Amino acid sequence: MYGLPVSTVKKRQLYKKEIYSKFDLKPSQRESLDADIARLDIVAVVSPATVPALGSGENVKGLYVLAVQMKRKDYDTKNILLLSRLILQNIIFALQYDGQTQFAVFHTKLIVSAWRPTEESALPLSGLNLDTVWENMVKDIGQIEVVGRNTLAEQIAADDRKAKLLAQIATLERKMVNAKQPCRKREYFEQIKNLKEKIKEL
Numbered sequence: 001m002y003g004l005p006v007s008t009v010k011k012r013q014l015y016k017k018e019i020y021s022k023f024d025l026k027p028s029q030r031e032s033l034d035a036d037i038a039r040l041d042i043v044a045v046v047s048p049a050t051v052p053a054l055g056s057g058e059n060v061k062g063l064y065v066l067a068v069q070m071k072r073k074d075y076d077t078k079n080i081l082l083l084s085r086l087i088l089q090n091i092i093f094a095l096q097y098d099g100q101t102q103f104a105v106f107h108t109k110l111i112v113s114a115w116r117p118t119e120e121s122a123l124p125l126s127g128l129n130l131d132t133v134w135e136n137m138v139k140d141i142g143q144i145e146v147v148g149r150n151t152l153a154e155q156i157a158a159d160d161r162k163a164k165l166l167a168q169i170a171t172l173e174r175k176m177v178n179a180k181q182p183c184r185k186r187e188y189f190e191q192i193k194n195l196k197e198k199i200k201e202l
Contacts, residue, residue: 001044002065002094002101003122008050014040014066023086036079039069043094046125046133057131063090065123070097073115080104090134092123092141103141108153109160111142158202165195 001009016037020030047062048054066087068080080093084106093104101121103113124140127133135152138144146155169192176188 004044004046004065004125005051008044008046008065010042010045012042014042016040019083019086029082032076033079033082036071036075037068038071040083041067041069043067046130048130051125054127054133055129057129057134060090060130060134063092063130063134063137065092065094067094067096070095073097073100077110077112081106081110084110092137094121105138105141107138108156111138111144111156113141113143162199162202165199169195 016033019025019040020033025033042064044065045062046054046065048056049062066083068083075095080095083093084091091105095102095104096118097115099118100115101118102115103121103123105111124136125133126136138152139146142156144152144155144159146152147158150158172188172192172195176185176192179185179188
């Protein structure tokens with residue numbers, strides 16, 4: 001299952017009705033989940049019990065892979081965020097639709113992978129303890145490269161800031177192209193230059 005050892009494989013369905021009743025969800029939340037999700041199954045458990053060579057982490061004692069059969073590909077991410085808040089475990093969501101899988105995980109924010117054919121989708125099991133395994137899975141899903149002495153959370157925040165700065169630069173570049181006054185073009189140019197300097201500092 002997703003390249004994980006056979007010893008981790010588990011099959012247990014999570015019924016939506018049980019989730020609704022246990023957490024007393026609002027009708028609007030139930031309708032939204034129903035619109036996106038057909039079925040949920042725990043398909044793998046990674047822990048020292050299922051992978052004896054793996055040590056328990058300081059923060060992560062076990063992690064679960066939850067297969068989520070989706071009713072549509074353009075789902076509302078709020079539903080996955082809701083599930084991650086309700087189920088207080090370290091969970092990798094394997095969202096499945098039409099023979100494809102997208103991995104999703106919450107680590108300071110919702111991080112998702114690209115959609116890939118399910119048979120080509122794999123989760124890396126690398127690290128000596130569960131803390132490291134979890135972080136490596138998050139980095140793999142989000143294609144995150146931790147730079148310098150940053151923690152994973154710090155790198156995620158830095159990448160978010162960079163993405164916002166790049167979006168601002170793209171907007172200013174469009175304005176600079178369309179500007180007719182030389183002084184306005186120069187103003188946009190300086191703003192873009194300053195934002196690029198900020199990116200270098202990240």
